[in-house]
Amino acid sequence: MKLTPLSVALALCVTICPVLAGTARAHEVEIVRVDGTAEVRGADGKPGPAVKPGTRVPPGGTITTGDNGKVVVKLQNSGFAVLDNKSKLEVNRASNGALGVLRHVTGWIYYALSRTAHRDRQAQIQTSVAVLGIRGTRFLVVILPDRQEVGMRKGTINVESPEGEFELNRADEKAEFDAYKEQGRAAVEKEQEDFRKYQESTKKEFAEYVREFSLGANRQAVFDGKRVREQALSAQLLKDMEAAEFYAGEWLDKVQD
Secondary structure, eight states, X not given: OOOOHHHHHHHHHHHHHHHXXXXXXXXXXXXXXXXXXEEEEOTTSOBOSOOOTTOBOOTTEEEEEOTTOEEEEEETTTEEEEEOTTOEEEEEEOTTSSEEEEEEEEEEEEEEEOTGGGSSSOEEEEXXXXXXXXXXXXXXXXXXXXXXXXXXXXXXXXXXXXXXXXXXXXEOHHHHHHHHHTTTOOOGGXXXXXXXXXXXXXXXXXXXXXXXXXXXXXXXXXXXXXXXXXXXXXXXXXXXXXXXXXXXXXXXXXXXX
């Protein structure tokens, strides 16, 4: 059979077009699940169409959840973000079209970012209290008037002050507890409960002034202005993370972190 230029072009399109479409889609930020009310706005601040699965967030645009809203956002091929109610996230792009800086404006947002997608460059999340540098990890950020926290599920992030230095306070709880046990409470079956109670009753802290610090798995940072307390992950923050993981498990399972 003789091939004409038209038939060759059609054959190439059948082969290449799906690949190009898949590549283009990988560079989109889109909603994959929504419950309750949510709104997407463009970089110009104008509201977009009604939010539903498949709604795309344009470069420089924002996604905001209402009083009863909750959404899961696919961040290109970088991972996913889970926004609870009354939360707002701004999504930007780098010059090459890849995911740029995320600006966590307000609220409660769980992030699961792929290590493979950020092997050569860090992702960055800006908040009012810190700038977070990430290569691949899972964590929760809470920015509310009365609560500013970052909690780590797995991996490590770099926490940098947007201006000036942090007064970083770390509690040497384990060393204190070891001394406490030597005074007579060495029952193995009670050790874990004793430790928990002892954490609440007395904490020895060490303060240092730093521009940035690392936060690892099962740890959290609590912000009060420039004063930061690094401590073990609280039961409340762990509960919040588990709620996000249950809600978005179908998508979070796809993240290679």
